[in-house]
Amino acid sequence: MTITHHPSDETLAAFASGTLDEARSIVVAAHVSLCARCRATVHALEQIGGAMVERAEPAPLRAEAIEAVMSRLDSNSDVSARPHVxxxxxxxxxxxxDVGPWRRIGRGLYWRKADVYSQDGTRVFMLKAAPGTWLPHHRHAGTEWTCVLAGAFHHDLGRYGPGDFDEADESVEHRPFVEQGATCVCLVALQGGLKLQGWIGRLLQPFVRL
Ligand SMILES: [Zn+2]
Incomplete structure (x- = not known):
């Protein structure tokens, strides 16, 4: 598994320190379970966090501390543990x-909802799309974090295959398409809904807004 897109350093730090909300943490956890590099980063950040707690320093992690961990990891060969599949x-x-059944929401497109409590209305669900499917052109009204579990999709920012993590926010407007060859399955934490564009988007809006 070659993973090229990872969560940001800030996201991993928030995840490691337990300050990331539950809905987004689930998607980050799915990535971390597949990515040896991020698993090692989180482990190192947790150790730093633990040491800071022991010294009773209330200050948050400094950016330099995160950078130091990252550069140490780059030269560390002890990160080759097998990912959990x-x-x-x-x-x-x-x-x-509780994870609901798969429901068809369009041609070659299915979703299943996970019952995750969220204070800010972020919804967690899985999305399954047949090879060659174009997802509706959409713009975000909040954040959309995605971890690819199988297959691959493409959009303006590149190819996202198994294990890849996509951190999109309201500045992103895109129309992803699913690569030929394999069904694409993703885990998504979506905040604030999507603004779907075009006639396919209008058709899907009632379903995708859940
Ligand atoms: Zn990673």
């Missing part, structure tokens, strides 16, 4: 939650 049809990060 879940056996069930949803990622281990979802196992504490």
């Amino acid at each position: 879940p056996k069930q049809d949803y990622p281990l990060a979802l196992s504490p939650y």
Whole structure:
């Protein structure tokens, strides 16, 4: 598995320190379980956090500290532990939650909802799209974090294959399409809904808004 898109340093730091909200943490956890590099980063950040707590320093992690960890990891060969590959049809990060059945929302497009509490209205769901599917052209009204579990999609910012993490916000407007060859399955935390464009978008709006 070659992973090229990772969560930002800030996201990993928030995840490691437990300050990231539950909905987004699930998607980051799914990535971390597949990515040896981020797993090592989170582990190192947790150790720094633990040391800081022991010294009773209330200051937040400095950016330099994160950079130091990252550069140490780049030269560290001890990050080759095998990634955890879940056996069930949803990622281990979802196992504490009720996960609904797959529902068809369009041609070659399915979603299933996970029952995750969120204070800011972020919804967690899985999306499954047949090879060659164009997802509706959309603009975000909030953040959309995605971890690819199988298959691959493309959009303006590149190719996203298994394990890749996509951190999109309201500045992103895109029309992803699913690569030929394999069904694409993603885990998504979506805040604030999508603004779907075009006639396909209008058709899907009632479904995708959940
Ligand atoms: Zn990673």
